[in-house]
Amino acid sequence: xxxLEDKDRHMLTKNDLTRYGRQILYTDFxxxxxxxxxxxxxxxxxxxxxxxxxxxxxxxxxIGHITLIDCDRVELSNLNRQILHYEEDIGEGKPFSAAQKLxxxxxSIEITPVFKKITECNARxxxxxxxxxxxxxxxxxxxxxxxxxxxxxxxPFIHGGVHGLFxxxxxxxxxxxxxLACIFPEIPxxxxxxxxxxxxxxxxxxxxxxxxxxxxxxxxxxxxxKMLYFNGxxxxxxxxxxxxxxNCKVCGTKEV
Amino acid sequence: MSIKVKLHPxxxxxxxxxxxxxxxxxxxxxxxxxxxxxxxxxxxxxxxNRGQLRRYCxxxxxxxxxxxxxxxxPVKDGDQIDIMILVTGG
Numbered sequence: 341x342x343x344l345e346d347k348d349r350h351m352l353t354k355n356d357l358t359r360y361g362r363q364i365l366y367t368d369f370x371x372x373x374x375x376x377x378x379x380x381x382x383x384x385x386x387x388x389x390x391x392x393x394x395x396x397x398x399x400x401x402x403i404g405h406i407t408l409i410d411c412d413r414v415e416l417s418n419l420n421r422q423i424l425h426y427e428e429d430i431g432e433g434k435p436f437s438a439a440q441k442l443x444x445x446x447x448s449i450e451i452t453p454v455f456k457k458i459t460e461c462n463a464r465x466x467x468x469x470x471x472x473x474x475x476x477x478x479x480x481x482x483x484x485x486x487x488x489x490x491x492x493x494x495x496p497f498i499h500g501g502v503h504g505l506f507x508x509x510x511x512x513x514x515x516x517x518x519x520l521a522c523i524f525p526e527i528p529x530x531x532x533x534x535x536x537x538x539x540x541x542x543x544x545x546x547x548x549x550x551x552x553x554x555x556x557x558x559x560x561x562x563x564x565x566k567m568l569y570f571n572g573x574x575x576x577x578x579x580x581x582x583x584x585x586x587n588c589k590v591c592g593t594k595e596v
Numbered sequence: 597m598s599i600k601v602k603l604h605p606x607x608x609x610x611x612x613x614x615x616x617x618x619x620x621x622x623x624x625x626x627x628x629x630x631x632x633x634x635x636x637x638x639x640x641x642x643x644x645n646r647g648q649l650r651r652y653c654x655x656x657x658x659x660x661x662x663x664x665x666x667x668x669x670p671v672k673d674g675d676q677i678d679i680m681i682l683v684t685g686g
Binding site for chain 2: 389390391475500501503507520523526536567569573582583585
């Protein structure tokens, strides 16, 4: 995959202006917004239902560098929702399977697959220097590891979660907004298979990428200090407002 | 005294589709018990066998976490209690 030189990240090429022309037309975004996306590095943590759809749209929209992290291999049971993995990829590491498709979709950006388990020990190193982390995890423990690492590194974290036809999204900006531990101080330890239709993570991931575009380009309002819920049973979108916990074990010492 | 309990969408399904339920009580525990008496299935979802709040649930009062006093935080007329569930799938 071609790597962008630093000088190339600060200008839009003729191809960029053509490829991204329809989104550049959006007044609040424009060429300046596109340049900011080109200069951005986004980490997608987890290449399951959320991560596949999120990385697909991050790639389409022209994020300059995307890192894809997962430690699992593709299984048949993933294919109802993990849209970057095909039957021929069963047994392949998910970051490699996803990176292969994304590189064909957009060869002008840098994609880095990382086939590793995210742990307390390596999380900060894996996200260091990124502008944003997208939560594509399928378990509670790693979500909280990422939440803590993002707070420590001062990197925005866009949380998404799904269950059946329910989904949720919130944008966490360290030092400014509540983090996951403000709301759930005790980490539940459980690993269960959760029900899910492919459409639920697809929708939630697209909302996460919408947040990412606005945050990186600097326009619009964000899902900060509130959790957006999608209820696919009733087709309702609702909110719960969230407030920082000054005694939070993860972000409580950060400036409020 | 009127307190509102706002349910997470997963709990709404267990409460006949209601998002907000009016309850009475002097603290979060009493208010939850009032709500649970009308919707026992919700109780099974949010409490363990010992009656403690399950760790994937969170209770907020006026958007603020009540941890570690989830069931004993005082409430007053007009307050809103949010019951949140961490949705874990991806």
